[in-house]
Amino acid sequence: MGYGCILITLYMETQKPANLYVVLPHLVGVREDKSPVTHGQFLSIKKNRFLSMQPFLPSEEALKVHFEAERVRMAIFKRDHPEPDHVYIPQPLYIEIEPTTFDEILEEVRAVEPLFNQVNNMIALTLGGGVPCCILSRHDNSEEMKEVSVETETDKTK
Numbered sequence: 001m002g003y004g005c006i007l008i009t010l011y012m013e014t015q016k017p018a019n020l021y022v023v024l025p026h027l028v029g030v031r032e033d034k035s036p037v038t039h040g041q042f043l044s045i046k047k048n049r050f051l052s053m054q055p056f057l058p059s060e061e062a063l064k065v066h067f068e069a070e071r072v073r074m075a076i077f078k079r080d081h082p083e084p085d086h087v088y089i090p091q092p093l094y095i096e097i098e099p100t101t102f103d104e105i106l107e108e109v110r111a112v113e114p115l116f117n118q119v120n121n122m123i124a125l126t127l128g129g130g131v132p133c134c135i136l137s138r139h140d141n142s143e144e145m146k147e148v149s150v151e152t153e154t155d156k157t158k
Contacts, residue, residue: 015059
């Protein structure tokens with residue numbers, strides 16, 4: 001392990017963990033157009049409740065940096081699109097996790113809350129409101145596989 005890795009690890013250990021909650025969407029009904037109606041409940045992930053999720057959770061500092069970056073994106077969007085009908089919607093912090101590890105996390109969440117209805121292989125995290133600030137999702141290797149196959153085909157033509 002190089003010096004840079006040690007410094008980053010030490011810095012990360014000194015960061016304050018964020019007080020996050022898992023958004024638990026529960027199906028409460030179906031609309032006339034057959035779209036689902038969900039109601040969000042919140043489950044605290046503090047107190048080391050989900051051990052497999054802990055290494056992937058952002059710190060307060062990381063969330064502050066992300067929120068500041070979103071404020072900058074909003075300002076740039078407003079500058080470039082002065083029309084009132086154009087609105088920038090801030091995006092949550094996306095963290096992709098290796099598929100087997102993500103499945104372990106899902107099992108842990110379902111063990112605590114059996115009615116957890118994970119949608120699109122994602123887990124939404126919030127600071128306590130209804131808007132997610134972070135999304136944990138399964139990492140899809142298909143794009144990496146495409147890039148590798150393109151590189152090997154171009155190497156063959158040389």
